[in-house]
Amino acid sequence: xxxxxxxxxxxxxxxxxxxxxxxxxxxxxxxxxxxxxxxxxxxxxxxxxxxxxxxxxxxxxxxxxxxxxxxxxxxxxxxxxxxxxxxxxxxxxxxxxxxxxxxxxxxxxxxxxxxxxxxxxxxxxxxxxxxxxxxxxxxxxxxxxxxxxxxxxxxxxxxxxxxxxxxxxxxxxxxxxxxxxxxxxxxxxxxxxxxxxxxxxxxxxxxxxxxxxxxxxxxxxxxxxxxxxxxxxxxxxxxxxxxxxxxxxxxxxxxxxxxxxxxx
Numbered sequence: 001x002x003x004x005x006x007x008x009x010x011x012x013x014x015x016x017x018x019x020x021x022x023x024x025x026x027x028x029x030x031x032x033x034x035x036x037x038x039x040x041x042x043x044x045x046x047x048x049x050x051x052x053x054x055x056x057x058x059x060x061x062x063x064x065x066x067x068x069x070x071x072x073x074x075x076x077x078x079x080x081x082x083x084x085x086x087x088x089x090x091x092x093x094x095x096x097x098x099x100x101x102x103x104x105x106x107x108x109x110x111x112x113x114x115x116x117x118x119x120x121x122x123x124x125x126x127x128x129x130x131x132x133x134x135x136x137x138x139x140x141x142x143x144x145x146x147x148x149x150x151x152x153x154x155x156x157x158x159x160x161x162x163x164x165x166x167x168x169x170x171x172x173x174x175x176x177x178x179x180x181x182x183x184x185x186x187x188x189x190x191x192x193x194x195x196x197x198x199x200x201x202x203x204x205x206x207x208x209x210x211x212x213x214x215x216x217x218x219x220x221x222x223x224x225x226x227x228x229x230x231x232x233x234x235x236x237x238x239x240x241x242x243x244x245x246x247x248x249x250x251x252x253x254x255x256x257x258x259x260x261x262x263x264x
Contacts (some may be wrong), residue, residue, distance in 0.1 A: 005029065059257055073202075073236035074163040080230050089114040089128050091206060094230035096223035099124070111207070117227075121216040124227060127207035131237075134167075134200035151194065159197065161208075162233050166199040172214065193217035197228060201235040 003010055006028060009020035017024050079085070084101070085092040095101050095117055104113040115126040151171045159168045171194040191214045199206035208231065210224045 005032075055257070059253060063251075063254060071238050073238055076232050076234060076236065077162055079232060083230060083232065086114055089126075090201070090234040091115075091126065092230075092232040092234070093126070093227060096124075096227050099223065119220070119223070122210065122212035122220040124224065125207075125209045125211075126231075127209065129205045129207050131200070131203055131205055133207065134198050134205040151192075159228070161197060161199050161228050161231055164199055164233060164236070166197050169196040169198070170194070171196065191215075195221075195224065199231075199233055200237045201233055202237045204235055206231075206233050 002013060004018040004021060004023070006023050007018065007021040009018055011018060016026065079092055080094050083092045083094050089112075091114060093115070096119070099117045099119045102116045102118060104116050110130050112128045113125055114128050115124075117124040152173050154170045154172055156167060156169045159166050173192065193212055193214050195210040197208040199208065208228065210220060212220045
């Protein structure tokens with residue numbers, strides 16, 4: 001006994017036709033052999049590699065965060081005790097002991113006097129000027145105010161004031177008027193010394209100036225240094241000079257990752 005290849009009905013060997021479905025066994029088998037075979041199903045579409053997308057987003061986010069953190073200005077130091085804050089000009093300082101703080105009303109062109117402190121034989125001024133003064137290292141101010149009044153530039157160096165990079169200029173000679181004990185005092189020409197500190201801000205420059213008589217200049221260096229140590233600039237500039245170094249590492253990482261994406 002065997003079974004029909006089509007319906008599975010049992011039949012005896014030697015029979016040529018199925019008694020159930022009526023097919024001729026030989027003809028049915030030949031027709032089935034010649035019938036076209038069905039095409040295989042298409043392969044499934046590849047799913048997007050989620051890990052590639054996730055890593056790309058993570059690298060882009062890390063690059064953006066590192067660039068922003070690198071450009072952020074250093075935070076201002078905490079205010080010291082007895083500091084006088086000036087919200088209008090975005091600064092604060094502690095007057096040196098024994099120095100008189102006077103109201104400031106003087107404005108010369110784009111430069112505004114924010115504070116004036118005096119002692120016997122010396123004067124400290126805090127001025128607000130345009131940002132270009134800091135970007136030029138104070139050269140414009142020296143050329144216009146000091147050298148134009150018979151001053152000479154003795155030296156220049158960099159100092160740190162409230163975690164910001166400032167330029168300190170030392171000048172001598174010249175002439176000027178300093179208000180001491182409510183009386184104007186004008187030393188003879190050539191008998192003044194000056195120290196100018198140019199501190200960058202955001203859209204402005206802080207100009208801190210010390211004027212003193214030539215013979216008394218050294219005794220005012222300590223109170224002036226203490227004044228600089230107490231000075232706080234609340235208008236902080238972005239670290240534009242760090243831009244190339246901030247963007248270079250993320251740029252290289254992004255270029256490498258783009259190459260990997262092209263190859264996978």
